Structures are given as C-alpha cells and as structure tokens.
Amino acid sequence: MGVFGNPHIFFNPKHPYTTGLLASIPREFGKERRNMKLNTIPGSVPNLITPPSGCRFHPRCKFAMEVCSEKKPKLIEIEGGHKVACFLYSSETEGN
C-alpha cells in the first residue's frame, strides 16, 4: 500500500513531522483566510550532505528525547498497514 493509499496517514497521523505538515494546510476559505495564521514547523530543512544524526527530524521536533539524536528509529507497524519511525511509539528508547 502506497503512502497515498493509506488513509491513516491523513486521518490519524502519528509521526510529529506528518502531524506538522498536515497542520500547515490551510483549511479556511473566503474572507477569514486573509487573517488566518498558518501553522509552521520551526527550523529549516536538514542539510542532505551532512544530515542530523539519529532521527533526521530531531532538531525541529518538539517531542525530541535524548535517544532521538543518538539512534535512528526503526519503522514499526502500529495498526493495520500504518507504520511509523518514531521513538514515541517504540519501546526502544535507550541509546547505544
């Protein structure tokens, strides 16, 4: 199942980056839209030549723990076909 074929991503996002991206989509239209402040993810996109250690999102993640900068989270399935790579959903939170 591809990313766009899995409705869990849109209706029940788990990964903090996915949640941040979906929260940045404008939902109001018409007059109110002009005054609407969009949600943003703080920080900048990572340097792909020298990416951050551990979870690539850790410098920008409001839930980051010590382990996030030390280890890469494994992709785990949390419910039928819905997978996430994040220590918030893993029992593996101890660094090496």
Ligand code: SF4
């Ligand atoms: S692994 Fe850590 S830094 Fe990465 S998204 Fe999850 S909580 Fe945030």
